[in-house]
Amino acid sequence: MNRYEQRQQWLQAEMIQRGWSGFLVTQNVDIYYYTGSMQTGYLFIPAEGEPLYLVRRSLERAEDEAHAAVEPLGSMKTLKERLAARYPGLLEAGAAAGGLRLATELDVLPVQQFQRLQAALPGAAWEDGSLLVREQRMIKSPDEVAAIRQAASVVDASLEAVIPQIREGMAEFELMALIEHQLRLRGHQGLMRMRAYNSELITGMVAAGASAAVPTYFDGPAGGTGLHPSSPQSSGRALLQRGEPILVDIGCCIDGYLIDQTRTLVIGGLDPELQRAYEVTEQVLRATEARLQPGTISEHLYLLALDQVQEAGLSAHFMGYGADQVKFLGHGIGLEIDELPVLAKGFKYPLAPGMVIAIEPKFTFPGRGVVGIEDTYLITETGYEKLTISREGVIVI
Amino acid sequence: MNRYEQRQQWLQAEMIQRGWSGFLVTQNVDIYYYTGSMQTGYLFIPAEGEPLYLVRRSLERAEDEAHAAVEPLGSMKTLKERLAARYPGLLEAGAAAGGLRLATELDVLPVQQFQRLQAALPGAAWEDGSLLVREQRMIKSPDEVAAIRQAASVVDASLEAVIPQIREGMAEFELMALIEHQLRLRGHQGLMRMRAYNSELITGMVAAGASAAVPTYFDGPAGGTGLHPSSPQSSGRALLQRGEPILVDIGCCIDGYLIDQTRTLVIGGLDPELQRAYEVTEQVLRATEARLQPGTISEHLYLLALDQVQEAGLSAHFMGYGADQVKFLGHGIGLEIDELPVLAKGFKYPLAPGMVIAIEPKFTFPGRGVVGIEDTYLITETGYEKLTISREGVIVI
Structure with a gap:
């Protein structure tokens, strides 16, 4: 059984437990996860039986790529009769059980498109399957980890290629352009996908000094002015x-999978207060690593970091400043940047082998900059493997 | 009155006509359009009175940027009482009129977030305001046109900077990396926003020969293999x-606004059949330009192109090939790539001054490549102004 069939069958087992008749997968990333193809259309995974990938375009590519039966999508008006023909008894069994219960991803699916599905399949009761998919995707298979490992190596090589080119007086966006060019030459697909509505990321957060400490709408500890409102x-x-921290928080996308890494650079050297703050972020990372093993509850890592930061007297600066502090230490990562588990209060996932988590302690000093480090880790049977490979410490230019 | 207030007031007049009490704007791009700020939160525009921008983060930046009153978003549980406090009579008037009618953008808003709004404002009847916003945004103000004009100049300068570096044996992704680097150095914001669910674009469609003719899920005439499924x-x-068409269909984003331009390049020269097909695309563009004036119905331009292409005996190759043909000639463009009007059957918008439209006749030859041209036009009082400025004709290297 290949990995796509394994994923489909895991989902089917969960659906049977929940009494769902099927899952209509709508999001491009989720469709890719279950089929290996990202063509436009819908993937129907019945609780029992073979999935059906209904493709608008390109049918030809879906047929080449997908680990699922492929058919042209056709008109939405015929969706019901086509599902009925393909899955005899599905609609009847649903009716007998008091209604056909179908899941889809209500966290990303726009209302208009959902209403079209509701009209196409009258009588179906819709369940929100998004948390289930996100929880399944939390545990990475070896092929997913291999892609993330490759992405880590691309980020490291790109960073090292750029470091010798960094000069005083270079604009932040010029540094970013250099980094992106190196990443793209090494195979970065040019996307940093996020799941949350309105969330966007352009390669990462690269900014220096006071402007790095400017808060943003982005749900992360580092900011940046950006080029425009x-x-x-x-x-x-x-x-x-010279002397200001240059925050290089970047990722890249290889075979669909993302990595996330932060390093703090400086031309010359940091002043003692920022240098000390940076060292505290490494200490927080070390202490987090010591608990990075199956069974640790994800929120505990955040709470542990809060304690350490308080002891260091840096609470007001942790993960942003003042009203713009974000309330997490790290996040799952894979096909999307904002995956589970989140290392934050209220997230009670026990760590488990196969999880991939970016951990990013940072301190923000308004008017002066942001210092910190971020590495991405795989949880293993016995502890962790660090996937990011760049050298640690403040990188002095 | 500044342009943001003008936009808000136009929307208010339309809401009064429709009997809507207010518009809860949720999408980052739409919030930017009405306020000049893109921080996280909701913008409430009442049918009468001052808009209120409820911001999660960054409040500080929203206060600096927004042409609207700003307040912290706070808990969604208090949304109703806060609107009631800010707009005395709003909820009562809605109830008296048989229910509070509120609009939001159902084309982009995910179901989960919509359900949260429904719970926060019980009793409200929700209208789909997305078409209204898209129709408003179809007509650009002078400042929007200025940004698009600037983007056109960045695309031209970047293309010219890259042309001398193009070599036989260079990989498509290397060419794309060069183009992106030039665009970013000239201020491209790195985003190519699309409104449609699951739609993504990475700078554009740059591909050559047979691989350019590989169909994609992307709703456009050019394809490309991409780096991975x-x-x-x-x-x-x-x-x-040597001798294959290199399709360079690229855009960039300046001050939030996009441009779209295609040129066909070749190392050496095209074979006569592809050269002739390219010339037909220029003829289609010329014939389209001749009708590009206020009052022309958008779908007519597409139908006119179909006629010309049929006369040239190239219908099977127009805008893709076979099952993967797309059924349009062009599209509105602005803050997003996929704006109104679309030049396609069923789109009966009369052209009007201020519309900005990318027109992109192309021919696909499986196994050989894609040839074509794309320019972006402003509709003026008397006709059009071409915003893209790159040289025409097949660019021979």
């Missing part, structure tokens, strides 16, 4: 200055 | 060959 995050037009 | 569009690993 219409993309108010990450690199702007500020020029790199 | 997890991003199955645009540049792949194919190497540029």
